[in-house]
Every structure is written in C-alpha cells, then in structure tokens.
Amino acid sequence: xxxxxxxxxxxxxxxxxxxxxxxxxxxxxxxxxxxxxxxxxxxxxxxxxxxxxxxxxxxxxxxxxxxxxxxxxxxxxxxxxxxxxxxxxxxxxxxxxxxxxxxxxxxxxxxxxxxxxxxxxxxxxxxxxxxxxxxxxxxxxxxxxxxxxxxxxxx
Amino acid sequence: xxxxxxxxxxxxxxxxxxxxxxxxxxxxxxxxxxxxxxxxxxxxxxxxxxxxxxxxxxxxxxxxxxxxxxxxxxxxxxxxxxxxxxxxxxxxxxxxxxxxxxxxxxxxxxxxxxxxxxxxxxxxxxxxxxxxxxxxxxxxxxxxxxxxxxxxxxxxxxxxxxxxxxxxxxxxxxxxxxxxxxxxxxxxxxxxxxxxxxxxxxxxxxxxxxxxxxxxxxxxxxxxxxxxxxxxxxxxxxxxxxxxxxxxx
Numbered sequence: 481x482x483x484x485x486x487x488x489x490x491x492x493x494x495x496x497x498x499x500x501x502x503x504x505x506x507x508x509x510x511x512x513x514x515x516x517x518x519x520x521x522x523x524x525x526x527x528x529x530x531x532x533x534x535x536x537x538x539x540x541x542x543x544x545x546x547x548x549x550x551x552x553x554x555x556x557x558x559x560x561x562x563x564x565x566x567x568x569x570x571x572x573x574x575x576x577x578x579x580x581x582x583x584x585x586x587x588x589x590x591x592x593x594x595x596x597x598x599x600x601x602x603x604x605x606x607x608x609x610x611x612x613x614x615x616x617x618x619x620x621x622x623x624x625x626x627x628x629x630x631x632x633x634x635x
Numbered sequence: 636x637x638x639x640x641x642x643x644x645x646x647x648x649x650x651x652x653x654x655x656x657x658x659x660x661x662x663x664x665x666x667x668x669x670x671x672x673x674x675x676x677x678x679x680x681x682x683x684x685x686x687x688x689x690x691x692x693x694x695x696x697x698x699x700x701x702x703x704x705x706x707x708x709x710x711x712x713x714x715x716x717x718x719x720x721x722x723x724x725x726x727x728x729x730x731x732x733x734x735x736x737x738x739x740x741x742x743x744x745x746x747x748x749x750x751x752x753x754x755x756x757x758x759x760x761x762x763x764x765x766x767x768x769x770x771x772x773x774x775x776x777x778x779x780x781x782x783x784x785x786x787x788x789x790x791x792x793x794x795x796x797x798x799x800x801x802x803x804x805x806x807x808x809x810x811x812x813x814x815x816x817x818x819x820x821x822x823x824x825x826x827x828x829x830x831x832x833x834x835x836x837x838x839x840x841x842x843x844x845x846x847x848x849x850x851x852x853x854x855x856x857x858x859x860x861x862x863x864x865x866x867x868x869x870x871x872x873x874x875x876x877x878x879x880x881x882x883x884x
Contacts, residue, residue: 490720494801501802505809509816517818518763539818576757578686586761586820603757608825610691611835612682 519586526565530591538567538597539586539605547581560585560597571599578604646723648865649874655858662855669848677841684838690754695842697747698826699849701769704740705807707733707853708772711779712804715797725861727793728868730800731783732860736853738776745769756820764813765821768806775803789868 483491509516519539520530530536538560546559555572558581569587579585584605589598611619644650677695684691711733718726748766749759760766779796786792814823825834832839869875 487720494716494719497798497801498804501805505805509809513817516764516816518761518820519818521818576755578755578757601758603761603820604755605820606686606755606822607833608822609833610684610687610694610825610838612837613685614682615835616685 521562522560522565522567523562525567525591525597526595532591532593535588535590537586537588538569538591538599539584540567542579542581542583542585544581558585560587567595567597569597569599569602571602573600573602575602576604578606646721646725648725648728648869649872651725652862652865655862659855659858662851662858666848666851666855669844670852673841673844673848676844677838681838681841687755690751691838693747693751694838695845697744697751698842699846700740700747701744702846703849703853704737704744704769704772705810706850707737707740707857708775708800708807709804710857711737712800715800718793719797719801724868725865727789727797728861728864729857730779730793730796732857732864734776734779734783734796736856736860738773738780740849740853741769741773741776745773761820763819763821764817765810765819768810768813771806772803772810775799775806778803 519537522538522540524530525538530538540560540562543559543561543566546557548557550556553572554574555570556575557568557570559566559568561567569585569589571587571589579602584607586603586605587597587599588601588603591597674695678692681692683689711730714726714730714733717723718730745766748769752761753759779799782796782799783792786795813819814821826832826839826842834842866875866879870879
C-alpha cells in the first residue's frame with residue numbers, strides 16, 4: 481500500500497525518535513553498567529574489583545554446610561559462593577525467613593582488609609521456581625533414588 | 636476491507652462509541668469473573684509454595700498488575716504513534732485514557748511487590764534494576780498525565796504526550812530484561828513463552844485466569860474512559876446531544 485508522503489515522513493520521524501531514545505538509553509546503561517548491578521558476585525570481590533572499606537553489596541549462594549551461628553549472640557558466619565570463588569560473610573542480626581544453605585543471598589556491608597565481608601543487612605534472594613511442597617518432596621525422593629541407583633550401578 | 640477504510644471506521648468516534656457500548660457488558664462480566672474466580676482459586680485452593688509458604692499467593696495480583704501496566708504503556712505508545720502519523724483523534728483520546736489506568740496498575744505492582752518483598756527477601760524496597768525501572772514507568776505515566784494538563788490546546792497536548800510516550804517506550808524492554816542484564820534481587824520471570832514455565836501447573840492455572848482477567852479489566856476501563864472523553868470532545872455534535880438528551884428524558 482502506498483503511503484501518503486506526509487504520513488510516511490511522520491512515520492520516519494517516529495522511528496527516528498525511537499532509535500535515538502533507544503540509543504541514549506543503551507549508552508546510559510553501558511556507562512552505568514557497574515552501578516546498575518545491585519551486588520558484586522564473589523568472583524569480582526576475590527579478584528579485587530570490589531572496593532575495600534566502602535558500602536557495597538555482595539551476592540551469591542550460601543554454601544552448603546558453611547553456616548556457623550554463635551550460641552550466645554545473633555552473630556552468624558557463612559560462605560557465599562558463585563561457584564567460581566567464595567567470600568566469607570559475618571553478620572549480626574536477624575536473618576530473613578528464606579535464608580538457608582543452598583539459597584541465594586544479597587548482603588550489604590563493607591569488605592574488610594582481611595577479605596571477610598562485614599554485613600549490616602542480609603536479604604534472601606529466591607529463584608523463580610514455585611511448586612507445592614508435595615511436588616518438591618517427590619522430586620527430592622526421585623533424585624535420591626536416582627543417586628542410589630547410580631551408586632549401585634557403579635558398584 | 637482495506638487498511639485505510641478500517642482506519643477510517645475505527646477513527647470515527649461515533650462508530651467507536653456505538654461499537655464499544657456493545658462490548659462493555661461482556662468485558663465487565665468476563666474480567667470480574669476471571670479476576671475474582673482466579674483470586675479465590677489462588678488464595679483458597681492452590682497449595683502453598685514449598686519455600687515461600689502462603690506469601691507467594693500475592694503473585695495472583697502482582698504479576699497481572701505488572702504485566703498489564705507494561706502492556707498498557709505499549710498500547711499508549713502505539714496510540715501516540717498512530718496519532719502522530721495519521722493524526723487520528725481517537726488515538727489521542729485512547730492515549731489520554733490509558734495514562735491514569737497505567738499509573739494505577741504500576742502503583743499496584745509496586746505496592747504488592749513491596750508487600751511480597753518484606754516476608755521473602757526481608758525488605759520492602761531495594762534499588763535494583765527491576766524495581767527502579769518500574770518506578771520510572773510510574774513516573775512516566777505521571778509525567779504524561781501532568782503534561783496533558785499543562786497544555787491549554789488539546790492538539791498540542793496530544794502531540795507532546797505522544798512524543799513522551801514513544802520516548803518512554805524504551806523503558807519497557809529495560810524492565811522486561813533488567814533481571815537478565817544486571818545482578819538484581821528480583822528473580823527472573825516464571826512464565827516462559829518459549830520453554831517450560833518454572834511455576835507448577837496447579838499454581839499457573841489461576842495465574843493465567845487473573846492475568847487474562849486483568850487484561851480484560853484494562854480493556855473495559857480503557858473503553859469507559861475513552862467513551863467519556865469522546866462525549867466530552869464531541870459534546871457539540873448532534874449525535875452526542877441526542878444520546879445525552881435521550882438519557883435525560
């Protein structure tokens with residue numbers, strides 16, 4: 481369909497506005513890339529990309545078996561991993577309900593000279609999976625059975 | 636029917652008023668049925684989540700409000716472009732009608748997100764990419780409402796709002812992919828259009844009901860607001876005076 485030349489020109493202007501706005505947003509996002517990220521993963525902290533002694537956030541997965549709780553206070557120590565590096569986090573305070581080993585976490589605080597992250601706030605980061613508890617139990621049982629069978633097969 | 640004659644018909648406020656009047660009861664009934672039914676289904680009959688327990692149930696409002704808030708913005712930007720290119724008055728009216736609805740839905744999304752965040756993440760608010768970009772969406776809607784009211788002249792207002800709506804459309808893909816592009820506290824989407832969704836089917840079905848209900852609710856309110864705008868702008872025409880006088884009698 482042939483378009484009226486005036487309308488065609490306006491269409492080009494609309495596309496031009498979109499492209500320019502997209503370009504501006506893209507450049508802005510590129511320039512602020514590091515700042516838009518909410519947290520540093522352990523790999524960046526260990527490699528020295530995260531500033532020491534400044535208020536930052538660290539995020540990753542709480543390593544299985546790493547949570548140590550003090551018996552006489554609310555002090556907790558745990559290891560956060562991104563499966564390529566680990567950072568030890570120390571925190572005193574109430575942890576969110578969803579905080580657990582093997583779950584995501586975002587801690588805000590300061591990185592010490594000793595490489596330990598001293599947190600003042602710990603948030604739980606959950607994933608996008610939702611299911612009833614029975615389904616989760618069934619999946620766990622199936623996984624355990626599979627592991628058992630694998631072990632038998634290896635023997 | 637050719638595109639231009641469809642455009643002509645749809646561009647006629649009178650035709651649109653009459654056509655939309657027939658849709659209203661269907662949209663109202665179906666949207667309320669799906670929203671209420673989906674909420675009752677999701678709140679009372681769906682099992683609790685294995686990790687989040689009952690707090691996950693707010694998903695049945697949060698996800699529809701967020702999705703339709705974004706969909707409404709895209710509709711508004713497209714209406715703005717149609718108005719700029721074809722000078723269609725009806726598109727300008729649709730654009731004006733969407734802004735307050737979109738602002739309300741975005742506010743609802745932010746509110747339910749905060750209420751959900753407290754028991755699960757441990758905080759009401761965090762300045763991560765997803766939450767901040769949705770807050771920008773809210774300000775864009777407010778900006779368009781304010782810009783509209785700043786002009787005495789209707790055509791000038793529509794043109795300015797259309798340009799702002801188109802510029803702001805850049806924010807929509809940023810919201811959608813923010814959780815993929817940057818490290819954020821907000822989790823990625825559970826509903827997948829290409830792969831398998833990570834929400835269990837028993838939980839997904841009521842969500843689909845409230846999601847489609849929210850889209851229909853948006854369409855219903857959009858038609859109501861647009862019709863009110865049509866009556867206001869065409870108040871000097873014969874057909875509007877006939878309707879108003881007919882109802883008054």
